[in-house]
Amino acid sequence: MEKQNENNKHFMFGGCNTVELAERYGTPLYVLSKEKIQERCKEIRETFLQKYENTKAAYASKAFLTMAMCRIIESEGLGLDVVSGGEIYTAVQAGFPMEKTMFHGNNKSFEELYLAVEHGVGRIIVDNLLELEMLQQIAKEQGKKVDVLFRVTPGVEGKTHAYIVTGQKDSKFGIPLQPEIIESAVKQTMESPYIKLKGFHFHIGSQLFENDSYTDATQVLVNLMKHLKDHLEFITEELNTGGGFGIKYVDEAPRPLGYFTDAIMETIKDACEKVGLEVPTIIIEPGRWIVGEAGITLYRIGTVKEIPDVRTYASVDGGLPDNPRPALYNAKYDAVVANKIDEEKDQIVTIAGKCCESGDILIWDLQAPQIQTGDLLAVLSTGAYNFSMASNYNRLPRPAVVLVDQGKAEIMVQRETYGDLLSREQMPNSLRR
Numbered sequence: 001m002e003k004q005n006e007n008n009k010h011f012m013f014g015g016c017n018t019v020e021l022a023e024r025y026g027t028p029l030y031v032l033s034k035e036k037i038q039e040r041c042k043e044i045r046e047t048f049l050q051k052y053e054n055t056k057a058a059y060a061s062k063a064f065l066t067m068a069m070c071r072i073i074e075s076e077g078l079g080l081d082v083v084s085g086g087e088i089y090t091a092v093q094a095g096f097p098m099e100k101t102m103f104h105g106n107n108k109s110f111e112e113l114y115l116a117v118e119h120g121v122g123r124i125i126v127d128n129l130l131e132l133e134m135l136q137q138i139a140k141e142q143g144k145k146v147d148v149l150f151r152v153t154p155g156v157e158g159k160t161h162a163y164i165v166t167g168q169k170d171s172k173f174g175i176p177l178q179p180e181i182i183e184s185a186v187k188q189t190m191e192s193p194y195i196k197l198k199g200f201h202f203h204i205g206s207q208l209f210e211n212d213s214y215t216d217a218t219q220v221l222v223n224l225m226k227h228l229k230d231h232l233e234f235i236t237e238e239l240n241t242g243g244g245f246g247i248k249y250v251d252e253a254p255r256p257l258g259y260f261t262d263a264i265m266e267t268i269k270d271a272c273e274k275v276g277l278e279v280p281t282i283i284i285e286p287g288r289w290i291v292g293e294a295g296i297t298l299y300r301i302g303t304v305k306e307i308p309d310v311r312t313y314a315s316v317d318g319g320l321p322d323n324p325r326p327a328l329y330n331a332k333y334d335a336v337v338a339n340k341i342d343e344e345k346d347q348i349v350t351i352a353g354k355c356c357e358s359g360d361i362l363i364w365d366l367q368a369p370q371i372q373t374g375d376l377l378a379v380l381s382t383g384a385y386n387f388s389m390a391s392n393y394n395r396l397p398r399p400a401v402v403l404v405d406q407g408k409a410e411i412m413v414q415r416e417t418y419g420d421l422l423s424r425e426q427m428p429n430s431l432r433r
């Protein structure tokens with residue numbers, strides 16, 4: 001944990017006193033540390049990009065995306081993985097170098113693909129044959145040749161929550177690895193003047209801690225590369241092995257990035273050598289691993305309800321709308337009482353959100369100091385998939401996002417207002433007074 005302030009009472013984050021941040025910007029508040037994001041990007045450069053030739057890394061922006069985040073990622077030298085027209089638009093508006101973006105998704109629309117080609121997205125990760133057809137038409141119309149990867153389903157099970165595994169055979173993502181299906185798709189691109197197939201992509205799942213599913217899938221892909229070389233003389237130039245590297249929420253023991261990337265690199269080199277293939281460029285695309293631990297959420301404690309001999313509930317001024325992960329995935333979080341960092345944790349308290357929903361519990365049984373109304377709670381590791389999955393359930397305005405760096409804080413996203421909640425509404429004529 002970061003060095004605390006002089007009297008050691010307040011929780012510091014990014015060199016800022018979180019109690020002061022809450023007073024200045026209100027709560028709930030997402031706080032993102034630029035330094036922590038930069039540390040992760042540095043680790044990617046040092047243990048992967050600089051260690052191995054022909055490697056690339058992109059940030060999976062679905063974890064957290066704003067125009068400012070695009071800037072940080074650009075200045076760290078990484079690419080950007082985008083999955084929708086909205087994410088493409090954000091990157092374009094931020095002036096992100098679009099040739100360093102990769103466009104994913106299992107049901108990209110014609111309009112989204114059109115936008116992607118128009119803005120020169122670097123790689124389109126083709127997920128199915130309908131998309132391939134649309135892309136040929138769009139590329140022809142725009143007079144461009146589009147570089148693509150095929151996402152394939154390697155048939156490997158990641159060990160994580162069932163909602164976030166993706167690499168198993170029975171998955172909505174990717175082209176099935178059946179020789180006739182994949183061969184015919186590859187052939188189509190080889191004959192197309194509009195599409196250049198550069199290679200393949202797989203993504204096993206998210207919040208993974210073991211490297212065996214990556215190495216198993218890499219081996220499956222090398223078999224595919226060999227098969228396509230032998231049967232179609234197709235040479236795979238690139239292999240994207242996805243994201244998914246796990247982070248610490250409560251008591252997980254995360255591995256350094258090199259644990260995963262060294263294993264992937266070793267496997268690809270050995271497997272290619274065995275069958276006489278050139279090692280393709282290897283791409284990784286972590287999201288959560290870059291931004292997850294770089295974020296916290298600050299909440300004000302309101303009601304404290306003690307049910308004698310049962311449990312104490314402390315309710316916060318946000319919850320499910322700013323962090324749906326506990327309700328969705330049974331995700332666990334840790335937290336500290338930010339204004340009582342020096343006090344003994346002699347109480348067990350359950351942190352409840354404020355939504356009309358019994359499932360809106362952020363943390364069951366948190367070990368904490370004596371909590372009172374008005375205390376400030378900092379929930380840790382909320383940087384990934386909190387802001388990006390936030391909703392207005394119960395018509396709660398979404399929190400502001402503040403970027404902290406070496407004691408300075410700046411707004412990255414304004415807090416929503418009640419006016420914002422109504423801004424797209426229109427009263428049908430039939431109901432006007």
Ligand code: LLP
Nearest residue numbers: 060203206207243244245285286287288385
């Ligand atoms: N690449 C692809 C193709 C993906 O589908 C994903 C995540 C990533 C990369 C980045 O995965 P990461 O490194 O962040 O684990 N909402 C869920 C996570 C869904 C992840 C979806 N795909 C959650 O809150 O846990």
